[in-house]
Amino acid sequence: MLNLFGSPVSTCTRKVLATLNEIKTPFDFTVIDFAKGEHKQPPHLARQPFGQVPALDDDGFKMYEARAMARYIDAKAGGSLTPKDLQERARMEQWISIETENFSSHAMKFIYHSVFKREQPPEVLTKAGAALDVAFGVMERQLSETSYLAGETLSIAEYCFAPYLEYLPATPAAAKIDGFPHVKKWWATVRDRPAWRKTIGG
DSSP, X not given: OEEEEEOTTOHHHHHHHHHHHHTTOOEEEEEOOTTTTGGGSHHHHTTOTTSOSOEXXXXXXXXXXXXXXXXHHHHHTTXXXXXXXXXXXXXXXXXXXXXXXXXXXXXXXXHXXXXXXXXXXXXXXXXXXXXXXXXXXXXXXXXXXXXXSSSXXXXXXXXXXXXXXXXXXGSTTXXXXXXXXXXXXXXXXXXXXXXXXXXXXX
């Protein structure tokens, strides 16, 4: 049995939860309480040496880093969230990299500020907002051509972006997506998937 250690409100934990829910893989979920500092205590540091979440234990095989975990979980279950076509698989990897390098850190500035109440200076939010506009513009061009980021089927890439898009409506960046109709339509489709609703407790 897979055992996932994380927090249900953590963006990276949600990437893995969504993957598990989408492919209907049974798992146990152990909540790591940030308020009690459990993520920095020896038992969790033995699973995740950086003191972050999530971490995974698959019958003794232990790993961390959410995107790698999502790939592993999907591959073990048959790879339904990884395109079989070489070019589409490459595009999925490209979008996972874009989320890592050009999207999540900017989105998190707004999420820290408004959701987790870690105030960010105005100039930081201004810079992050401009970067999000660039990322949304690149997404818009792709999604004007394909239904999903990698092609015509859902992939791991969708669930790498989903946790940030779920939180952004509670931030000053809420209206940004309105300027990108293909992104907005795509997100509505992803957001309404049963696996995502289950991930966020909906």
